[in-house]
Amino acid sequence: MTTPQSSALVGGGDTNYRFALTALTSLFFIWGFITCLNDILIPYLRLLFDLNYTQSMLIQFCFFGAYFIVSIPAGLMVGKIGYKMGIVTGLLIAGAGCVLFYPAAMLEIYGLFLLALFILASGVTILQVAANPYVTRLGPEQTSSSRLTMTQAFNSLGTTVAPFFGAWLIFGGVADPEVSGVSKDTVSTPYFILAATLVLMALVFVKLKLPDMGRVDAAAPLPTKGGAWGQRHLVLGAVGIFVYVGAEVGIGSFLAIYLSQSDIGNMSTAQASHYISWYFGGAMVGRFIGAAVMQKFAGNKVLLFNATVAVILVATTINSSGALAMWSLLFVGLCNSIMFPTIFSLALQNLKESTSQGSGILCLAIVGGAIVPLLQGALADATSVQFAFVLPLLCYVYIAFYGFHGYKPRAFHSVAQAQEAKS
Numbered sequence: 001m002t003t004p005q006s007s008a009l010v011g012g013g014d015t016n017y018r019f020a021l022t023a024l025t026s027l028f029f030i031w032g033f034i035t036c037l038n039d040i041l042i043p044y045l046r047l048l049f050d051l052n053y054t055q056s057m058l059i060q061f062c063f064f065g066a067y068f069i070v071s072i073p074a075g076l077m078v079g080k081i082g083y084k085m086g087i088v089t090g091l092l093i094a095g096a097g098c099v100l101f102y103p104a105a106m107l108e109i110y111g112l113f114l115l116a117l118f119i120l121a122s123g124v125t126i127l128q129v130a131a132n133p134y135v136t137r138l139g140p141e142q143t144s145s146s147r148l149t150m151t152q153a154f155n156s157l158g159t160t161v162a163p164f165f166g167a168w169l170i171f172g173g174v175a176d177p178e179v180s181g182v183s184k185d186t187v188s189t190p191y192f193i194l195a196a197t198l199v200l201m202a203l204v205f206v207k208l209k210l211p212d213m214g215r216v217d218a219a220a221p222l223p224t225k226g227g228a229w230g231q232r233h234l235v236l237g238a239v240g241i242f243v244y245v246g247a248e249v250g251i252g253s254f255l256a257i258y259l260s261q262s263d264i265g266n267m268s269t270a271q272a273s274h275y276i277s278w279y280f281g282g283a284m285v286g287r288f289i290g291a292a293v294m295q296k297f298a299g300n301k302v303l304l305f306n307a308t309v310a311v312i313l314v315a316t317t318i319n320s321s322g323a324l325a326m327w328s329l330l331f332v333g334l335c336n337s338i339m340f341p342t343i344f345s346l347a348l349q350n351l352k353e354s355t356s357q358g359s360g361i362l363c364l365a366i367v368g369g370a371i372v373p374l375l376q377g378a379l380a381d382a383t384s385v386q387f388a389f390v391l392p393l394l395c396y397v398y399i400a401f402y403g404f405h406g407y408k409p410r411a412f413h414s415v416a417q418a419q420e421a422k423s
Contacts, residue, residue, distance in 0.1 A: 020134075023208055025154045026201065027087065027131050031124045032158025032280075034094070034194065036252070038063055038117070039276050040163055043256045043269045049110050053257075053385070057377035060249055062114040064369030066121035067128075074129040075360020084205065086130030091202035094123025098195035102188040116191075123198075125363055132344055133359040148341035150291035156284030156337070163276040165190065234358050236406040237347025241365035243395035244339045246372025247310075250392050251332060253373045255279055258329070258385050263321045275326075279333035286337025299342045304403030310335035310396040318389050329389070339399060346407040368395075 038059055046056040078086035097120025104112035135148050259265035259272035286306075294302055313335065316328040344362055351358045372391055380388040 021151065023205070024131055024135055025151050027091075027127055028151045028155035029158040030194075030197065030201070031094075031127055032155035033162045034120065034124060034158075035063075036159035036162035036276070036280060037190065038249075039252045039255065040273060041113075042253050043273065045110070045113070046257075047269075051110075053377040053380045054374065055377075057253060057374045058114060059117060060253055060373045061370040063117045063121040064245065064249065064367055064371075066118050067125050067363055067365075068367035068370070070122045070125040071129060071360045071364035071366070074126045074363065075357055077126070078130045078360075079357070083130045083134040084208075086126055087134075088202045088205050090123045090126030090128075090130060091198045091205065092123070093126060094120050095195045095198035095202070097121070097123060098191040098198065101191035105188040125366070128363045128366070129359050132341075132363075133348060148345050150287070151341075153284055153287030153291065153337075156280055156287055159280035160277050160284050163273055163280075231351065231358070232410045233349065233407055234347045234351065234361065236402060237343050238361050238365040240343040240347070240399055240402040240406070241340070241362050242368035243372070243398050244336075244343060244368070245366045246368030247392035247395035247399075248336050248339075249369035250373040250376045251329065251389070252276060252279060254376065254380070254385055254388070255329070259326055261385065264386075265326050275330060278330045282331060282333030282335075283337045286334045287341070290338035290342075294338070294342070299338075299346055300403045300407045302338055302403075303342045303346075303407075304400055306335045306338060307396050307400035307403055311393060311400065314389055314393040314396060318386060318393070325386070332392075335396075343399070343402065343407075346402075350409045 042056050042059050045051065045059065046053075049055075074086070074090075077089070081089070097116050097118070100116035100119060101113070104116050132148065135151050255276050256269050256272040259275055260267055260269045265272055265275075290302060310332050313328045313332050317325045320328065347362055348358050372395065376388045376391045379391065
């Protein structure tokens with residue numbers, strides 16, 4: 001039986017929309033799994049290639065840097081071929097990136113690993129550009145935040161299980177890599193499995209009968225001057241996505257390193273890696289809760305609350321030690337839960353024919369996952385890993401501002417006209 005709440009979530013109980021959302025949910029799971037594997041790669045490749053913190057963060061720099069390079073072309077492409085074929089294209093490109101891990105492992109070249117990650121991330125970027133707005137369009141606009149949050153919950157499910165399977169498959173279940181060492185050969189195993197899965201999913205999506213959406217009529221007038229770029233809430237939302245992804249990735253990237261320190265968790269890197277699942281598991285639980293909460297409360301209010309709590313938790317971990325520092329940082333994952341889908345859906349409000357362009361801009365901002373962790377790595381090299389968490393703290397301060405005021409739909413030229421009217 002379909003409840004009134006579930007009907008609102010999927011667009012008035014439309015069967016096609018429910019089926020489409022179910023199919024899209026699998027994509028959110030798989031790219032969450034792929035993204036979280038980076039957090040497993042960092043501490044181990046740092047040991048294998050004797051990298052400093054800044055060099056280690058090149059893994060995230062190359063992965064999330066693809067969003068900056070690919071997002072705008074992806075938005076244009078999706079506008080021409082539609083959401084469904086955009087998803088198929090993204091899956092195939094991501095699969096090609098996974099295959100490249102084999103020669104990278106055999107030749108033992110760090111730079112080739114980075115290239116493989118870039119190609120893999122390019123495919124994931126196209127998936128993001130197509131799938132996120134697809135979800136927001138499959139139902140009423142007023143419940144788009146709740147709908148996207150629910151599908152993002154399965155993205156978090158992928159990030160939750162990835163540390164367990166990734167650590168075992170990539171490193172062969174080595175208990176303590178600092179002592180035993182690990183084999184580079186096994187790195188390619190999970191990515192071969194992912195490549196086969198991605199290609200299979202692409203074939204499935206080709207056959208699926210999904211609502212035909214996403215194509216932009218080139219002759220249709222844009223809703224605002226300058227298209228999506230002319231919308232203040234979209235641009236501020238892009239900054240919000242930049243700092244959110246940067247904070248989430250920065251914390252996740254340093255989590256195993258941080259928890260292994262003697263004054264924090266006092267454990268091996270291998271043991272600390274398993275706690276990455278606690279961090280992303282909190283995001284998963286929070287997204288299921290948030291999907292229900294935002295049926296009753298405005299998305300911007302929930303965003304403001306979560307960002308404020310995240311500021312308090314990060315400030316606590318910076319100024320404490322032991323179990324308090326450890327668990328306060330892990331609980332930030334719970335606060336992260338609704339941030340990406342809520343910022344994304346708030347930023348896409350009222351864009352109409354510029355929705356694909358706006359999605360491309362927002363996915364462009366995911367480059368924050370490349371920039372912020374790299375800066376955090378440089379700060380950690382200069383000071384300490386613990387003090388470097390001040391960068392994520394500042395990111396959450398901005399997100400609180402966006403939830404309080406920056407989300408309000410308003411075009412830049414409308415602001416200028418209002419100022420002229422006052423004068």
